[in-house]
Amino acid sequence: MDLHKQLIEAVEKRFGKKISYQRDCKTLSEKVFEHTHEYISPATLRRLFGFLKTNSKPTRVTLDILARYCGYSHWQDFVENQIKASVTSKTNIPELWSLITTNTMEVNHHSIRSIQIKSGIPFEKTVRRTYLESLLNHFVSSNYTALAIVAPGGYGKSTFIAHWYLNYPKVKKQQIIPIIISASKLENYAFSELNIDEWLWSQIGINAFSIPNLKDELKKLPGTIVFIIDALDEVTLTGIKLERTLKGIHELAKEFSESANTKLIITSRYATWKSLQGYLINPEVWLNIDQSNFNSDNANIPPLSxxxxxxxxxxxxxxxxxxxxxxxxxxxxxxxxxxxxxxxxxxxxxxxxxxxxxxxDPLNIINEFIKQKVFDSIYPEEKADILNAIAKEWLENSGAINKQQLKKLYPINLKTAGNYFDAYHDLLSFGIISEEKVYTDSLGYSTLVSISNNNILTSLVAQKLIKEYGLSEKLITATKNLFSQNEIYPKLIGYIFSIGFNERKAAFLVDLFQLFLPNYIPELINTLTLCFKRDESLFKELLPHLLRNREAERELLLINPDLNGTSSTYRKILEQVQPSSPYYNDSKVAMDYCNLMGLEISHINNSNEWHNNFIMAEQNSARIAGMWFCLNIFFSTGSKTELMVKKALEFYKSINSASAKLEFRESVLPLVFIDKRFFPLQDILIEPLNLSAHQKALDSIIYEFTDLTKNRNPFTPEKHHQLMQNYSQLNPSRNHFAIVLGELARSISYFYESNLNDAHTCIRNSIELCGISGYRLQEMVLMKILGQTLIRLGETNHGKSFISYAETLSEKSGVKVYSEYFVYGS
Structure with missing residues (x-):
């Protein structure tokens, strides 16, 4: 095999014609330099092509440059490919399949290793995404021939591809041969004269020229070949070379649709995908590219569950x-x-x-993200300039900036002018900023640039405002004047409050209360609760100022209480309510309710006080009324219990407001499913309350739990996924018990399927969440159930330890647990 001769033939093919004259060597020298930025003199080329006599062989440097001109990494890469190709031309179908299998092992080994090294946390500690793996499995068995996986940087695209490759049974059985190729290698294709399919097969040492009827031969293969071009956004080509590459990808998708046993997957960030989409030839062969598949992160795959x-x-x-x-x-x-x-x-x-x-505080995660991807990355000053310009436009005009305006400030469109071009495209590629084309009668088409993530935008605006005005009254006034009509205003208030809280600016926060309460109480409550859990001493200092506002006090006590903190935040708020408050009696009932949930039985007041407080509860708050009924039913016996349950049902039916009905239900829910005396109250949970996402999510969780326990049909994977999706729709200050119920339902479903590992995980989640929230009563019951179940399953030691813990809680509180349900005993 004359490899030098083969290189000369490859060079002539790349050049476009035979080198027949000495003047061709001068033109070739220029072409080589144009494409590789490496110089070979015309004299050297004349010696190589035989126009000048010589006894010496071409140097390795010359061979490397010419190999790169032909689309290879270096001379040795060219040699290895020719050797593999020569073998391929002589193989039959089983040998071709064996060769593909063998050659891809090394390619995939390097690709997987590269992905593992780049993993932000150790790869072995990352998680397999079964939902996404099932998408790939579906694609491989479908009639689609191309799949786009689009998401911002850091979304885990390459990681889940690696997990699929390492764990898919058909890969291990060699029924599916994935070939993972870094998209950066496409730059070699862009500078070659090869067709895209010829270049692609050459990556695994297959010479497409040597198999005249390659399409027909592929139909005979015993499995499917899946080419995966990973991280398309890492291609740094521009202009005609980028256009050639993007067109080539679509040509591949089209060609694979006409052959058999070959498929294409690309992973990309959204901005690069939009460029690729502009060259779409046949969208019908692509899976997962409809705009309805994309979420607010500009991803067509879901975030982590x-x-x-x-x-x-x-x-x-x-x-x-x-x-x-x-x-x-x-x-x-x-x-x-x-x-x-x-x-x-x-x-x-x-x-x-x-x-x-x-x-x-999510704000701090966002700020850390900005720090790592902007200020601690390459081109930090240029990126900061660009982001600040966009944020400034928001400050002044509450809108996106025109790209032409941005070009006048910084040369983001000129690759050779400093680093602004690269900085801009890095921000765009990572999904920090986004472009949108708009049309106006006066200007025609133009491009608007904005910060794509509202949290990042709000953080940058908040920091810019604070830098200009400081944490002062001027900041509060400026924020109101500039943004009171803007959609980010409530979130901006929360960010400013959080920053002030982190810096312990108590006086500033008191001023903030005065301006933003009561108009923005609902927006601030969740931020307040979050901050209060971080710093108990500052919480105690600020709470009296907050409770002086009756609307804020009512929101914290009755409307949006932190029922996830019955042993912490909510209890501390209740302790601060003064006798002069119109909600003082309500707070006493609520405190006893917290004591009941936390098994602090000895701290509960006399039941006569609950009865006397009922009139006040009935008039002011269905939530407090629900708590009052819980206390009376729990501590009653015999016919009195039945009477109190009957009154509770009558009271619920008398409520006209859907939101008030929800408040009552949320109060009794933690007892309905664990105390047999409360079972008749399940009837009040059937009525759908569809006024808000929280209500719909709660209704769905309750329905799935009751339907599962009644019909004993295990959940499908989709229903598990939907149940967890409901968790995210719940009100964050009172979602824990609903999640406990959902996880308990999932645990029961897994038990029905004999999936003991996942069942144990879910019930463990329920128990631990009860402990975090202060629901010790429910924790005790679930511990007893889990212990008994584990013993039945043969896990005797684990089961006995759970039962022992439950019995310890029982002894300390005086509350007895019998089987799955408990009754109170003195």
Whole structure:
């Protein structure tokens, strides 16, 4: 095999014609330099092509440059490909399949290793995403020939591809041969004269020229070949070379649709996908590209589910610890934030350090993201300039900035002018900023640039305002004047409050109360609760100022209480209510309700006081009325119990407001499913209350629980997923018991399927969440149920330990547990 001769033939093919004259060598020298930025003199080329006599062979440098001109990495890469190709041309179909299988092993080994090294947390501690793996499995068996996986940077696209490759049974049985190729290698194709399919097959040493009827031969293969071009956004080509590459990808999708046993997957960020989409030839062969498949992150794959986030936490921060950090105990906004895998990585990397308490504030995760992806990355000053310009436009005009305006400020469109071009496209590629084309009669088409994530935008605006005005009264006034009519105003208030709280500016926060209460109480309550849990001493200092406002006091006590903190935040608020407050009697009932939930039986007041307070409760708050009924039913016996249950049902039927009905239901729900005396109250949970996302989600969880226990039909994977989706719709200040109920339902479903591992995980989630929220009564009952179940399953030691813990709680409180239900005993 004359490899030098083959290189000369490849060069001539790349050049477009035979080198017949000496003048062709000069033109070739220029072409080589144009495409490789490496110089070979015309004299050297004349010697190589035989126009000048020589006894020496071409140098390795010359061979490397010419190999790169032909689309290879270097001379040795060219040699290896020619050797493999020569073998391929002589193989029959089984040998072709064997060759593909053998050659892809090394390619995939390097690709998988690269993905594992780049993983933000150790790859073995990342989680398999079964929902996404099922998408790939469906694609492989479907009639579609191309699949786009689109999401921002740090969303875990490459990681889940690696998990699928390593765990898919058909890959291990060699029924499916994935070939994972870094998209950066497409740059070699862009500078070659090869067709896209010829270049692609050459990546695994297959010479497409040597198999004249390749399409027909592929139909005879015993399995499917799946080419995966990973991280398309890493291609740095521009102009005609980028256009050629994007067109080539669509040509591949079209060609694969006309052949058999070959499929294409690309992973990309949204901005790159939109460029690729502009060259779409045949969209019908592509799966998962409809705009309805994309979420608010500009991703057509979902963020991490609760189960997936919990699995990652268990693999990292919970590893080797007795007390787990439970995903459900984190504030709802933080859970939503860290469902973006890169944010979860930031959370994990900071967890356990001195600043952990501040991590419960999603703002700090966002700020850490900005720090790592802007200020600690390449081109930090240029990125900061661009983001500040966009934020400034928001400050002045409450809108996106025109790209032409941005070009006048910074040369974001000129690749050769400083680093602004690269900085801009890095921000665009990572999904921090986005472009939108709009049309106006006066200007025609133009491009608007905005910060794509509202949390990032709000954080940047808040920091810019604070830098200009400081944490002062001027800041409060400026914020109101500039943004009171803007959609980000409530969130901006929360961010400013959170920053002031982190810096312990008590006087400033009191001023903030005066301006924003009562008009923005609902928007501030969740932020207040979140902050108060981080700093108890500052909480105590601020609480009296907050409770002086009757609307704020009513919101905290009755309308939007922190029922997730019956042993902490909510209890402390109740303790601060003064006798002069119109809600003082209500607060006493609520305190006894918290004592009941927390098994602090000895701290509960005389039942006559509950009865005397009922008139006040009935007039002012269905929530307090529900608590009052819970106390009276719990501590009653015999016919008196039946009478109180009957009165509770009558009271509920007399309520006209759907929101008041919800308040009553939320009060009695923690007892309805664990105390047989409360079972008749299940009737009040049937009526659908569809006024809000929270109500719909709660209704759905209750329905699924009752339907499961009645009909004993295990949940489908889709129903498990939908149930957890409902968790995110619940009110973050009173969602814990609903999640407890949902996890209990999922645990029962898994038990019905004999999936003991997942069943144990779900009921463990329920029990631990009860402990976090202060629901010791429910924790005790669930511990007893779990212990008895484990003993029946043969896990005697574990079962006895749970029962022992439940009996300890029972002895201390005087509350007895019998089988699955409990009754109160003196």
């Amino acid at each position: 609760y189960d997936e986030m919990q699995a990652v936490l268990d693999n990292t921060v919970n590893e080797g610890k007795k007390e787990r950090l439970l995903i459900f105990e984190l504030p709802a906004l933080l859970r939503q934030t860290i469902s973006y895998p890169f944010y979860l990585q930031l959370f994990i990397s900071s967890y356990g350090k001195a600043n952990y308490q501040t991590l419960s």
